[in-house]
Amino acid sequence: MINGFSEWAAAERLIQSSPLEQLKGRCVAIDAVAHIQKSLTKGDTKESLLPALGGNPFNIENTLDTQIKQFRDSGIKPLFVFHGINASGEHHKLITAELLAKKIDEAWDLYNASNPDQAVVAFGTACLFDSEHIYRYVQSLLHRKRVPFLVAPYSAYAQIAYMEGDVVDAIQGSSELLVFNTQKVILDMDFESMTFTWVTRQSCIDNLALGNAQLWNDACLLAGSNLLLTLPQLDNDATAVRIPKIRAAADMLKRLSMSGNTICLQHADEPLNRQFDYLDNYRKAIMSIQHHVITTISGEMVTLNKETAPNDVHSFIGQRLPDEIYYYVSRGTLGTSVLSWRTSGQIVEKPPVDGGTSITYQTLIRDKLLHSRRKSLALLSQSLHRFYQHKDVNLKLFFGPQDTQGIPLDVTNAGDVKAMISKWHVGKPLIANRMKQTKVDSCSLLFAIESLSSTDFAKSTITPKKAADKIMRDVQEIQSNALWRYLHLNDYIADDHTLSERGQMLSRAYAKAKSSGLETDQFDEPLLLGVELLRLQILNTDNLFPVPPYHGAPYRGSETDQRNTLLVSRVACLGRLRHEPIGYTGPLSRHLLAYNSCVSAARHAQRDMLDMSLCTMLLDGDVDRSIGEKAMRDIGFGLPFIRDNDCGLSIAVKHYLDELSADDQPTSSESRQSVKDKGKKTWFPHVIDFEESLQYAFSLWDAMTAAVKDAPTSLVSANLRDEWMKVDTWLSGRR
Structure with missing residues (x-):
């Protein structure tokens, strides 16, 4: 949303309302990200503690079902449009993530100071943090529910603007759509009052910019939005009367009789402008609005206003990929992470939901996951034009120097992974x-x-x-x-x-899980992730996250009890908590949230590599390109690692074992049942069968123990194996 737009447009009475019946039988292209973000932040569907748990909202599918029914009952045919490959010059997302991370940090301070109500409110201000992983899961839900969607080649805004009139009857989304060449944008649909609100681009231009479309675009950009950060000079405005940012930006442009480019040039050497590389990012934003890449109704990739486009479109959009890749992206068959890295030549690593201040997480991202990312990028590059095979990719870290190009991944020397x-x-x-x-x-x-x-x-x-x-x-x-x-x-x-030996290790874990009665989808992803975490040397009893700020580690019983509880809780982090479709209510742990960030990073690395394995099959002609659209979607959404984890199950196990450690008789059946009853009735009131959740976590533990027990020392050290077996003995009396 453009900063201050809603406030300004409402004050100027530009927002109009019409009966929802006018949209009956109409196809509406919907900005999917704006739609999901509204669900995450507004009304009954908001889950304030989402940033404290990680993963997906517990009520996301239930919310989607309700919305789909509302569309169908109203006779509206939605077409959800998602953003695709990240265009070059989108580093403002890193700055935005860092600002939200500070809000989450403040929320944890309130929680640790025993101010839970204030903490919940504070967490609720950052519900959009790290929400990108939710979008592909939502795509899989839409596919399963037979609701049409499209992933744009790059920006959903440009794609939706192109579709207005010729492809769809109406468009709905955030105010950023008004920067593109749109006519009328639906801002909201209210299924209770059966009305929808909308605004025309021309009325906005006439009111704010006196009919000057370029001034309007400049004001929208400088005000700050998903397209560009707010101009620092507007953020530093010390005037007593606060006016909407979009109005302040327009007033500045008119008062100085300057274009947005001239204003950015004038302030280019000021510290914040230099830090944000504001002038360059402004110019990229302007050019991407005028010359974005979209897909036509016939599937052709087209640059908008191509006749006036500069020769260096790649500098603000990214290097071009083969057209067929954009088709696979549009159907949700392939994720866009590795593709974005390849076209931009850079991985921009944002802070995770816990803040990412631990050495453990930073080492994982900077060093340990490079091998996996290098392989994924090399596999893709070796199926593309030779240009990509000789061009490296750099890793830019949120905790590293911001004035450098980043750490080179040395993709060009990864070896012939494709031949392998x-x-x-x-x-x-x-x-x-x-x-x-x-x-x-x-x-x-x-x-x-x-x-x-x-x-x-x-x-x-x-x-x-x-x-x-x-x-x-x-x-x-x-x-x-x-x-x-x-x-x-x-x-x-x-x-x-x-x-291989690692494959045999995983096979033993799978065999144990099957014998425990678990369903395949309950263990096949979690146990592979467990083996990966052992490879990354972070599935152990080490103190990986210092206090402060990472409060919430096991603290009851002896030091041995605490270490044992920690390891079992980390294994539980591999699974998911079965929770009612409602916002979470229960204890929190920043320590386990930090561990979940590591699990999440490992999970994303697996899906990235899997996506590229599939991508090369498609590019190399191993797959019949004429297979139907449904089959193409089935392929992508039927592969693992689509859905991210939360740390809810880990917290449940930690609380159970911690409470037992405070008991004089932690292994007695009475003590165990008493703690289980307390967990069910008091700590986790909305968990679906608390005891069953514990049993599921312990079954994952048994499977991982089977893997560790007979693993060669090249995969699991003798010391770790011995420690694991001791924890297993300790746990046997506490289940």
Whole structure:
């Protein structure tokens, strides 16, 4: 939202209202991000403690169901449009994230000072923090519920503006749409009053800018929005009477008789302007509005106003990718993270929801995950134009120097990763037969690992492209090959297609989880993440997060009790808490939230690598490009690591074990049941079956213990194994 727009437009009576019935039978393109953000921050759907838990809102699917029903009951046909690949020059998102991180830090201070009500309010001001991971999960829900959506090549604003009139009947979204060449924007739909509010771009231009469209655009940009940060000189305005930022920006432009570019140039050497690289980012924003890249109704990639576009469109949009990639992005088949890194030449690492001030998290991002990211980028680059194969990518960190280009990833020297996984073209008949043998009816990480337990089958999967019968057309066939390639690239499968030592370790964990009665979707992702965290050397009892600021670690019982509780709680962080579709009520832990940030980073790295394994299959012609749109969506949304975790289950386990450690008889059945009853009735009133949640966490623990117990010392040190076994013995009497 443009800063001050709503206040200004309401005061000037520019916002009009009409009966919702006027939209009956109409197709409305909806700015999906603005729609989701409104759900996160307004009314009954707001979950104030979302920044304190991480992950997805507990009521997100329930909210979406309600909204879909409202659209259908009103006869409105929504088309949700999401942002796609990040355009160059979007570093203002880093600044915005840092400002929200400070708000969350203040909320934790209130919580630790025993001011819970004030803390909840403070957390609620930062509900939009780190919400990007929610969007792809929402896309998967929309696909499952058969609601149409589109992912724009780059900006959803530009895409929606292009669609107005010719493709859809109306558009709805944030005020940023009014900067683009739109006519009328629906700001809100009220299904209770059965009305909608809207505004025309021309009325805004006439009122604020005296009919001058360029002055209007400049005022919108300098006021601050999702397109550009607020001009620092407007933020530092010391006048007694506060006026809406958009009005203040317009007044400045008219008073000085200057363009936005001239004002930015005049202040270019001032400290904050220099820190934000404001002049350059302003110019990129202006050019991207005029010459953004959109996809036409026929699927063609087009630069707006191409006849007047400069030769360096890549400098404000990013380097061009093959057109077919934008198609896969538009259907949600591929995520955009690695694609954004590749086109911009930079990874801009924002602070996580816990603040990211720990050495543990910073080391993870700066050092430990580079190997995975390098492989993902190299795999993509080796299927693209040679330009990309000789151009590196830099990592820019929120905790590092902001005046440098960042840390080079050395992508060009990652080796021939594409050739490494080039012999996975396993046909549908072979896969179907193996599924019958393993009694599996769907493609999953479990099947990908379990299928290779047979040496004969593993050998039969060595299928160079020239030996493959035909290109892949079946959804499960494509998914299986993508998973095998990802697991091979990630060292779970050896070059002879048998399970590596790490793959065997994961297989033992899976076998134990199955014997515990868990469903596949309850353990296949969590246990692989657990093995990854062992690889990253952060699944242990070490004090990874210092106090302050990371309060909320186990504190009851002996030091041994506390260390043991910590390890079991960290394993529980791999799973999800089953919670009613309502905002969370219960205890918090910044310590476990920080650990969840590490789990989340590892999870995203897995999906990034999996996306690129699939992407190269598509680019290299291994997959039939004529398969239907539904199948294309099924492929992407049927692969793992779509949905992020919260730390709710970890907090529940920590509280249970902590409370037992304060009891004189922590292993007695009476004590255990008493604490479980207290958890169900007092601490976690909206958890669906508190005891079952604990049992689920302990089943994950058993599976990880099975993996650790027989793991070679090259994967798990003898000291860690011994410590793990001691914790297992300690836990056995407390379950």
